[in-house]
């Protein structure tokens with residue numbers, strides 16, 4: 001359910017990269033209370049740039065302007081870098097696409113998750129390890145003790161993303177931005193990782209901004225769907241069936257519907273095929 005209290009307010013957000021004539025994000029406005037909003041659009045539509053602008057994680061080549069950009073009452077564009085560091089990973093977390101690039105390859109998993117607890121909760125080393133173990137258990141990692149001693153290259157992509165989710169949700173952030181959190185994973189584990197993320201943010205009462213190119217998946221998890229095209233919002237929906245914009249309809253048509261697979265064999269001329277079957281003569 002979407003709560004009326006706004007946690008994130010974005011008004012007229014523009015992002016321009018140096019040496020680019022086009023705005024990567026142009027005049028975007030959206031608000032998020034306690035609920036789940038999906039940002040969808042094809043590659044290059046500005047979804048990730050929007051997510052990173054909110055986290056203030058864009059490179060110096062990006063110019064970001066907005067008439068309002070607030071998170072939990074904090075005016076993000078005028079926060080110092082120190083203030084932003086205190087917010088990031090603590091009250092607002094970003095889960096990225098590929099755990100291989102988010103996890104430090106030379107540190108054991110347990111230490112990486114525990115460090116989040118030391119940094120954001122001010123815990124001692126041993127208390128942080130206990131909290132890390134608890135959190136790894138919460139993301140349903142079996143054999144937590146062994147995984148804590150493992151290095152990122154020793155675990156699967158799906159488990160790596162569970163570890164990232166554990167680290168990013170450990171401080172129970174108010175806002176979680178998940179940028180294509182499963183697209184780098186094996187298809188067989190995508191559904192369960194998303195279910196897990198959904199379950200945890202719901203249990204913790206965190207707000208979720210889910211960035212994806214898969215409009216059907218987003219519709220199945222989110223209360224609201226925001227469709228972006230060339231840096232702009234072209235449509236906002238509560239249900240896919242409300243879609244009217246041709247671009248949104250194109251996105252829906254481009255995504256196969258796993259719940260309604262085609263069972264009947266498509267035959268160009270079914271009447272002729274059926275008649276041949278009945279008479280028993282070869283086609």
Ligand SMILES: Nc1ncnc2c1ncn2[C@@H]1O[C@H](COP(=O)(O)OP(=O)(O)OP(=O)(O)O)[C@@H](O)[C@H]1O
Pocket residue numbers: 017020024041042043044045046047048049050059061213
């Ligand atoms: N660091 C950067 N420097 C220059 N241009 C950038 C940078 N990051 C993104 N862009 C440009 O901004 C536009 C929006 O890109 P963005 O990555 O936000 O789109 P997206 O919808 O997230 O795409 P994808 O699904 O492929 O991640 C694109 O034209 C892209 O080339």
